[in-house]
Amino acid sequence: MIEVKNLTKTYGRARGVEDLTFSVEKGEILGFLGPNGAGKTTTMRIITGYLAATSGTVRVAGYDVFEDPMEARRRIGYLPENPPLYREMTVRGYLHFVCEIKGIPRSRRSGHIARVVEACGLGPVYGRLIQNISRGFKQRVGLAQALLGDPDVLILDEPTVGLDPRQIIEIRELVRGLGSKHTIILSSHVLPEVSMVCGRVVIINNGRLVAIDTPEGLARRLRGSRCLAVRVRGPRDGVVAEVGALAGVRSVSVGEAGSGAGTPGGPAGEAVLSVETELAADVREALFFKMAERGWPILEMRFVDLSLEDVFLRLTTEEKLDDASEVAASA
Amino acid sequence: MLKTWSIFKREVAAYFLSPIAYVTGAVFLVLSGYFFSILLFATRSASMQGTLGNMAVTFIFVAPVLTMRLLAEEKKLGTDELLLTSPVSITSIVVGKYLASVLTYLVFLAVTLIYPAILRHYGSPDMGPIYSGYLGMFLFGAACLAAGTFASALTENQMVAGIVGFGILLLFWILSWVSAAVTGPVGQAISMLSILKHFDDFQKGIIDLSHTLYYLSFVFVFLFLAVRTIDSRRWSA
Numbered sequence: 001m002i003e004v005k006n007l008t009k010t011y012g013r014a015r016g017v018e019d020l021t022f023s024v025e026k027g028e029i030l031g032f033l034g035p036n037g038a039g040k041t042t043t044m045r046i047i048t049g050y051l052a053a054t055s056g057t058v059r060v061a062g063y064d065v066f067e068d069p070m071e072a073r074r075r076i077g078y079l080p081e082n083p084p085l086y087r088e089m090t091v092r093g094y095l096h097f098v099c100e101i102k103g104i105p106r107s108r109r110s111g112h113i114a115r116v117v118e119a120c121g122l123g124p125v126y127g128r129l130i131q132n133i134s135r136g137f138k139q140r141v142g143l144a145q146a147l148l149g150d151p152d153v154l155i156l157d158e159p160t161v162g163l164d165p166r167q168i169i170e171i172r173e174l175v176r177g178l179g180s181k182h183t184i185i186l187s188s189h190v191l192p193e194v195s196m197v198c199g200r201v202v203i204i205n206n207g208r209l210v211a212i213d214t215p216e217g218l219a220r221r222l223r224g225s226r227c228l229a230v231r232v233r234g235p236r237d238g239v240v241a242e243v244g245a246l247a248g249v250r251s252v253s254v255g256e257a258g259s260g261a262g263t264p265g266g267p268a269g270e271a272v273l274s275v276e277t278e279l280a281a282d283v284r285e286a287l288f289f290k291m292a293e294r295g296w297p298i299l300e301m302r303f304v305d306l307s308l309e310d311v312f313l314r315l316t317t318e319e320k321l322d323d324a325s326e327v328a329a330s331a
Numbered sequence: 332m333l334k335t336w337s338i339f340k341r342e343v344a345a346y347f348l349s350p351i352a353y354v355t356g357a358v359f360l361v362l363s364g365y366f367f368s369i370l371l372f373a374t375r376s377a378s379m380q381g382t383l384g385n386m387a388v389t390f391i392f393v394a395p396v397l398t399m400r401l402l403a404e405e406k407k408l409g410t411d412e413l414l415l416t417s418p419v420s421i422t423s424i425v426v427g428k429y430l431a432s433v434l435t436y437l438v439f440l441a442v443t444l445i446y447p448a449i450l451r452h453y454g455s456p457d458m459g460p461i462y463s464g465y466l467g468m469f470l471f472g473a474a475c476l477a478a479g480t481f482a483s484a485l486t487e488n489q490m491v492a493g494i495v496g497f498g499i500l501l502l503f504w505i506l507s508w509v510s511a512a513v514t515g516p517v518g519q520a521i522s523m524l525s526i527l528k529h530f531d532d533f534q535k536g537i538i539d540l541s542h543t544l545y546y547l548s549f550v551f552v553f554l555f556l557a558v559r560t561i562d563s564r565r566w567s568a
Contacts, residue, residue: 011567012567045412048412048416049415049416049565050412050415050416050565051565051566052565052566070418070420073416073417073418074418076416078412078413078416080409080412080413081409082408082409083409084408084409084410084411084412084413084414085408085410086341086345086408086410087408088345088348088349089341089344093344097337097341098413098417100333100334100337101334101337101338101413101414101417101418101419102417102418103333103334103418145413
């Protein structure tokens with residue numbers, strides 16, 4: 001239903017997204033996950049035709065969004081990050097206006113609006129001015145706007161951001177219910193949300209696609225190994241070399257497990273390591289004897305469980321560094 | 332076409348639901364009422380000639396205020412994301428919004444028809460120059476609003492849009508001053524571009540095709556630039 005191929009967007013010298021390729025099947029809910037500034041909104045804006053790509057193609061329901069924009073747009077409902085609402089209009093007036101610009105025939109309009117209002121639970125605010133309704137209702141009006149015209153494809157940019165927990169649950173339920181009739185791309189930087197609602201997840205970081213899989217698959221991929229956090233008093237390089245040589249060890253990285261590369265490797269004279277091992281292997285004893293043999297006392301050793309949250313962090317740690325340096329630069 | 336109508340309707344409602352139309356309209360009408368009564372008392376002639384000229388100058392200041400919100404606010408509030416991702420062409424959006432500002436202006440002009448009505452009631456004015464003068468006012472105002480619409484497409488800041496719009500109109504106004512200093516064909520060419528120069532003949536009762544064409548192409552060029560500006564934004568940000 002949606003095909004994105006080699007999509008690249010550059011802003012002047014800065015990079016928006018780079019060489020993004022993925023596709024979404026009919027009836028699928030695809031989660032778009034990434035830290036803020038990763039390129040989620042940019043990608044969604046290109047799919048909807050709000051932005052033009054620097055290179056690459058996007059096809060929606062078979063129509064190229066650059067060459068056949070009108071046909072593609074007829075098939076897309078889009079909820080931007082900030083719901084595009086006219087404050088001085090009533091909900092009723094606004095939904096009628098959206099119907100008009102989407103070209104829904106007058107005869108079908110009122111029945112169609114009634115259905116969407118029902119689905120989004122907008123009954124209580126239908127006659128009120130948009131500027132006077134709560135944030136949660138505004139978000140729903142935005143969603144209703146996207147649903148008008150029964151588009152095949154829904155693009156929802158952070159539909160639950162800024163809502164209270166009850167509203168978040170309601171919106172999630174609503175989106176999940178829509179999945180049977182529409183193909184949906186939903187972006188979020190909240191991981192549990194994506195794993196709850198979406199059938200498949202794209203993790204995007206720094207404008208690049210990092211991983212694409214089912215939520216379970218992503219977790220399994222990283223649970224194919226176990227992670228051991230170790231703190232040893234001894235020369236860092238020596239410890240890394242010795243631990244790396246043990247049977248069953250896949251990789252050794254300096255730094256706190258789960259918090260990603262870039263955290264300091266502990267105070268001088270100590271080595272803080274995160275050791276990835278085979279799922280079946282328990283290297284703790286071997287590690288103890290090896291360290292004892294070299295006379296490097298183990299200060300701490302424990303297994304670290306990788307949650308999906310850790311997966312996300314691990315896959316996107318580079319971005320965290322960038323963010324930190326940006327903050328430092330702007331401070 | 333149908334969608335231009337939808338955009339137009341929504342925009343007209345936005346004008347008259349907010350204070351903008353009323354405030355700018357009040358300012359415009361108070362000033363033109365002042366010109367009408369002062370000139371009437373001073374000259375005691377049943378003519379609109381001076382009044383219409385002053386109204387035109389006044390409208391150079393009023394037009395940017397009327398149009399500065401049109402496209403800038405959409406960008407600022409993010410509602411342009413709805414319009415530009417809907418199956419509506421940018422031309423429909425720009426033209427629909429522009430026509431809404433023109434209608435608002437026509438409402439102002441309609442109110443000023445009370446002045447010629449007063450003249451007719453108490454005197455016997457020559458109606459020819461009044462009709463042509465109002466046609467000229469309409470064309471002149473339509474041109475000013477097109478420039479303002481273009482300025483509004485440039486930015487998301489209404490204040491900036493207003494100032495830029497005013498700057499454009501001021502430039503086209505003072506072109507006629509320059510022509511006094513620059514003689515020869517260059518000066519003449521420059522004064523041909525002046526936005527108020529083309530209004531003079533309408534006031535005198537002359538409907539010249541070249542003046543009409545000047546205003547129509549002025550509108551066309553600036554609306555075209557507005558459409559191109561919005562289209563090009565997709566490539567930059």
